Amino acid sequence: MWADNTGSFVVPPQDDILKIEDLTVRVGSIEVVHQLRFALAAGERTGLIGESGSGKTLTALAIMGLLPEGLSASGRVLYRGRDLLRMSERELCKVRGDRLAMVFQEPMTALNPVMKIGAQVAEPLQLHRNMGARAAHVAALQALERVHVPDAAEKMHAYPHQLSGGQRQRAMIAMATACSPDLLIADEPTTALDVTVQAQILNLLVELVEENGSSLLLITHDLPVVANVCQRVLVLYGGYIVEEGSVDDVFGHPRHPYTQALLDAIPPLDEDLPSRKLKAIPGSVPGLGEFPPGCPFRNRCPRADAACAVMPPLERNGHHNGDTQRGPLGRNVPSLTELAPEETPTAGISRVACWHPLS
């Protein structure tokens, strides 16, 4: 980040860390992620939500340049103006782990079983900070302490199987944040963990991201998590962004029927559950290449009609309807379309891709 002479961080608020333009991911010739366009502002926490198979993880892997064999990405992924998709592997190795970092879901298999925790946490530092083994060891200990691993000095010499799931995930986060990256992508970081540990890990992520001034892209299907952690949210379905906006806006006043359906699927705690059927979205996510033409959600959507045979453009809310600015719980949210774009360039935009948005 930009540290001035006094050592404090100066984060230019208008800066977009990552700009994604027409990102398309293909499996062979089948498009699975379609012309995504969004930007991540510096220091902002964005949630990427959607059901399994909506393309969340593929989007993240495409950004990192780590798509598995057989998948290809096109479009542009601009990190500070440099297109990551056109970088050489060697340049990417310099950016990954240093400026862009990623945390995965599965902490059980994510660490090398034959390597001590300390040696593994030290690796990103050795790779990006030119540290020798001893200096990296000291820095790795600090990194483990920073993620609040109990008895960090002892755990440095432990093997992955000797740590609990939560501790392993902390070690993963220590590795990902060791170099204070500009962007941290967290792909379902708490899905495999206990509910009580989940909250701790999420708090830790927010703490570190704020400390480093990093942006966070949180991939999850857990909507309450996004509501608690993020400022902005992108809703993905069938490889399209169907809705985008501030968390208050999207969750308090969803415009896309899919977002509404996701929110409805959260079981309420205050009702007598057995007396009531849980709501689910009818049907299931179609397989690869089996999405209907046009709006991908239309075969599961209660509002779909003939117009939906054509994919609706992702448009600002205001274009369709002017009176969408009532926040959740009757709170007054400033009209999003009235915000000057330069004020908060990405958080200000609220978009939905639907011919029949909810009002």
Place this chain on the structure above:
Amino acid sequence: MSRRLPSTLVVGAVLVGLVICTALLSLVWTPADPTHVEVGDRLKGPTTTYLIGTDQLGRDELSRIMSGAQNTLVIGIMTVLIALALGVPLGGLAALYRGNLENATMRLSDVLLAFPAILLAILFAAVFQPSRFTAMAAIGIALVPVFARVVRGAGLQVMQQDYVTIVRTYGGSQLWIFVRHLLPNVSSVLIVQATVAFAVAILAEAALSYLGLGTPPPTPSWGRMLSESQTFLNQAPLLAFWPGASIALSVLGFNLLGDGLRDLLDPKLVERSVQLSS
């Protein structure tokens, strides 16, 4: 760790230890100079001066067997090192980069595998002088495919693991992954394979020396001693027994050691044997 050591490992280690100790001892002491010729004492049976007799040139057989152990170990070590130095990078490249490179290295190793070590050694001996080095190079190269395949196979498995993807997310290059993550994970397989290769190398060297393509005289070599004793099988049958037994026991030792190490280092195999016995 209350698991009992496999008995094969113990027997193997004792035999291998015996060979190593003999070789080390022969560096500082042998009953007599193994190259000293005493024509008057040709083909003697065991006496107090010559504990296990003398050979056709009157050299002390025990001293020759002892310093032959040196030769055997040097050949084994060098051969395995050559095979490792070539085979591990080849297999690693194949596992890391896949595609055409993998096909090329694996087909190359198929070709090598089809080529007998003896033939390769004859070729080397014809082009260069027959020496210990040509023997070692020939056997070493003939063993390369074994290591290349083992590393590739284990490497492909490792490359599928989540943690390799994680290493890539924090900027580890292919070389970094190979050195820091792939090698440590295949090391146990390599150790086992190297021990078995050691046995193969000893046997191959004995065969080459028997054909006159290995260690040139006067350095004592078990293989050549065996071939020379043939002529005198009627007069001194024991002369063939000593080098033969030495070769057999050391090869058996390394093979048992390799088997034992595999039982010890490969947890999957232990599980399987437990399931079978229950």
